[in-house]
Amino acid sequence: MSIQINSNDGKSIYLGADIIDSFSANLRGELLNAKHPKYGQARQVWNGMINKSPALIACCTGATDVVTVVTFARDHNLLLSVKGGGHNIAGSAVCDGGLTLDLSAMNGVLVDVKNRTVQVQSGALLGDIDHETQRFGLAVPTGINSTTGIAGLALGGGYGWLSRAFGHTVDNILSADIVTANGEFLHLSEQENIDLFWAIRGGSGNFGVVTNFTFKLHSVGPTILSGPVIFPITQAKQVLQQYTRLARELPDQASCWFVIRQAPAFPFLDEIHHGETVLILAMSYVGDIEAGEKALAPLRALGQPLADAVGPCPYKGWQAAFDPLLAAGARNYWKSSDFTDISEQVIDILLAASSNLPSNECEIFIAQLGGAASRVPSDAMAYPHRSTAYTMNIHGRWQSPALDDEAIAWVRELFNQVEIFSTGSVYVNFVPENGEIRKIGPYGANKARLEKIKGKVDPSNLFHTNINIAPKLN
Numbered sequence: 001m002s003i004q005i006n007s008n009d010g011k012s013i014y015l016g017a018d019i020i021d022s023f024s025a026n027l028r029g030e031l032l033n034a035k036h037p038k039y040g041q042a043r044q045v046w047n048g049m050i051n052k053s054p055a056l057i058a059c060c061t062g063a064t065d066v067v068t069v070v071t072f073a074r075d076h077n078l079l080l081s082v083k084g085g086g087h088n089i090a091g092s093a094v095c096d097g098g099l100t101l102d103l104s105a106m107n108g109v110l111v112d113v114k115n116r117t118v119q120v121q122s123g124a125l126l127g128d129i130d131h132e133t134q135r136f137g138l139a140v141p142t143g144i145n146s147t148t149g150i151a152g153l154a155l156g157g158g159y160g161w162l163s164r165a166f167g168h169t170v171d172n173i174l175s176a177d178i179v180t181a182n183g184e185f186l187h188l189s190e191q192e193n194i195d196l197f198w199a200i201r202g203g204s205g206n207f208g209v210v211t212n213f214t215f216k217l218h219s220v221g222p223t224i225l226s227g228p229v230i231f232p233i234t235q236a237k238q239v240l241q242q243y244t245r246l247a248r249e250l251p252d253q254a255s256c257w258f259v260i261r262q263a264p265a266f267p268f269l270d271e272i273h274h275g276e277t278v279l280i281l282a283m284s285y286v287g288d289i290e291a292g293e294k295a296l297a298p299l300r301a302l303g304q305p306l307a308d309a310v311g312p313c314p315y316k317g318w319q320a321a322f323d324p325l326l327a328a329g330a331r332n333y334w335k336s337s338d339f340t341d342i343s344e345q346v347i348d349i350l351l352a353a354s355s356n357l358p359s360n361e362c363e364i365f366i367a368q369l370g371g372a373a374s375r376v377p378s379d380a381m382a383y384p385h386r387s388t389a390y391t392m393n394i395h396g397r398w399q400s401p402a403l404d405d406e407a408i409a410w411v412r413e414l415f416n417q418v419e420i421f422s423t424g425s426v427y428v429n430f431v432p433e434n435g436e437i438r439k440i441g442p443y444g445a446n447k448a449r450l451e452k453i454k455g456k457v458d459p460s461n462l463f464h465t466n467i468n469i470a471p472k473l474n
C-alpha cells in the first residue's frame with residue numbers, strides 16, 4: 001500500500017506501494033500503518049497529553065531491523081522517532097506523520113553472574129532488568145518506576161535509589177551497540193569509538209539507535225530497608241528544615257527523597273488522612289539492614305509522623321512501589337529544576353504551592369542525588385550534572401482535559417518562583433518540550449563537544465525528535 005509520510009524537512013511526500021512492500025519484506029518485525037489492529041496501541045506513550053499519529057510504525061525485533069529502518073529513513077529523508085519504553089514526558093518517542101522505530105519487542109536481559117555484568121536490549125523496561133538481576137541479588141542503578149524504558153533513561157542519565165551508592169545508570173554503562181544515521185552498526189566502549197561512547201552517556205537519543213547495553217552489576221538486597229514516612233503538612237516546614245541538615249550527613253548507601261501531595265489511600269495510613277495534603281519522606285538503605293536502621297533512624301525521628309512504613313522490603317518491590325501513583329494514561333505536564341541545597345525560602349514556596357494542588361495526583365517530588373554520582377568528573381561523559389544535590393520535579397498530573405489550563409499554570413507558576421534558587425541546569429529526561437530556555441540547560445558545559453560529535457555522526461540531524469543537539473559542521 002502506498003503512503004503519504006512526512007520528510008525530515010517538514011514536507012509531505014508520497015512513497016509508492018512497491019517501496020513500502022519491499023521495506024516491509026526486509027523486516028523480521030511488523031510494519032504497522034494506521035489501519036493495522038496493533039497500530040492504536042503502538043502509537044501510545046505514557047503521557048496521556050500526547051496524541052501523535054505516525055504514518056508508519058516499524059516494530060523491530062533485532063539490530064538488523066534497526067539498521068533496515070534507519071537506512072530506509074535516511075534514504076527517503078523521513079521524519080524519524082525512536083520509541084523505547086515510551087515514557088518520555090515530551091512524547092518524543094512518537095512523531096506525527098513520520099516513521100516511528102519501535103524497540104519494545106527487543107526486551108531481552110542476559111545476566112553474566114560470574115563477571116557481574118548484564119546485557120540489556122534497548123526495548124527493556126526497568127522492571128524487566130530487576131526481574132532477571134534480582135534473582136542473583138544483583139542490580140543496575142536505574143529509576144524508581146518499573147515501567148520506564150531503560151534506553152531513554154540510560155541515555156539521558158538515569159537516577160534512582162542506587163545513584164548515591166553506585167552512581168547513575170550512565171556511570172554503569174560498560175559498552176553499547178548503536179546504529180548510526182548512515183546505517184553503520186558500531187560497538188562503543190572506553191576502548192572502541194571512544195568519542196561516541198562519551199556522547200551517548202548523557203547526550204540522549206541524538207547519536208543513533210542503541211540496540212544493546214552492557215551494564216555493571218552491584219550486590220543489592222534482595223531485601224533492603226526502605227519505605228515512606230508520612231507527616232501532616234502542618235509539620236512539613238519544621239521537618240524539611242531538619243531534613244536538609246540530616247540529608248547532608250547521610251552515608252552513600254542511604255537516600256531520602258521527599259514528596260508533597262495529597263495522601264493516597266495507602267493501606268498503612270489511617271483512612272481519616274486519605275486525601276489530606278501531606279509530606280512524604282521516601283527513604284532506602286542499600287546494604288545491611290541493621291546498619292540501615294541506624295542510618296535512617298534520625299530521619300524517622302523527625303516530627304510526629306502519621307505513618308512510618310519503613311521496613312525490610314524486597315528491592316524489586318521498592319522499585320515498583322510508586323508504580324500505582326505513576327500509571328500510564330493520565331495527563332501530565334512536568335517541570336524540573338536542579339538545586340545544590342533546599343533553602344528555607346524554597347521550602348516556603350513549595351509549601352505555599354501545596355495549598356492549591358490542582359488535582360489529587362499533582363505532586364512536588366524532590367530526589368536526593370549526590371554520593372557516588374557526584375564524584376564523577378562532569379566531563380567524564382556527556383552527562384554533566386555532578387553538583388546537583390537535589391532534582392525537583394513538579395509533577396502536574398490529572399485526568400480531565402478540562403483541568404489542562406489550571407494544572408499547567410500551577411506547574412509553571414511554581415517553577416518560575418523557585419527557578420532563581422536553582423542551579424539553572426536541568427536533567428534532559430525531565431524537559432517537557434524542546435526549546436526551553438535555561439541558564440545552563442540539559443547539556444551544560446559539554447554541549448560544544450556534543451555538537452561537534454553530532455556534526456560528524458549525524459550531520460543531517462536524522463535523530464532530532466528529542467531534546468536536540470544541533471550538528472556542528474566542521
Ligand SMILES: Cc1cc2nc3c(=O)[nH]c(=O)nc-3n(C[C@H](O)[C@H](O)[C@H](O)COP(=O)(O)OP(=O)(O)OC[C@H]3O[C@@H](n4cnc5c(N)ncnc54)[C@H](O)[C@@H]3O)c2cc1C
Pocket residue numbers: 045046082083084085086087088089091092093103122142143144145148149150151152153154155156157158159160204205206208209210211326429430465466
Ligand atoms: C513515571 C516516570 C518516572 C520516571 N522516573 C525516573 C527516574 O526515577 N529516574 C530517571 O532518571 N528518569 C525517570 N523518568 C524519566 C525517564 O528517564 C525518561 O522519561 C526517559 O526518556 C524514559 O525512557 P524511555 O525509553 O521510556 O523513553 P521513550 O519515550 O521511549 O524515548 C525517549 C527518547 O529517548 C530516545 N531513545 C529511546 N530509546 C532509544 C534508543 N534505543 N536509542 C537511542 N535513543 C533512544 C529517543 O530520542 C526518544 O525520543 C521517569 C519518567 C516517568 C514518566
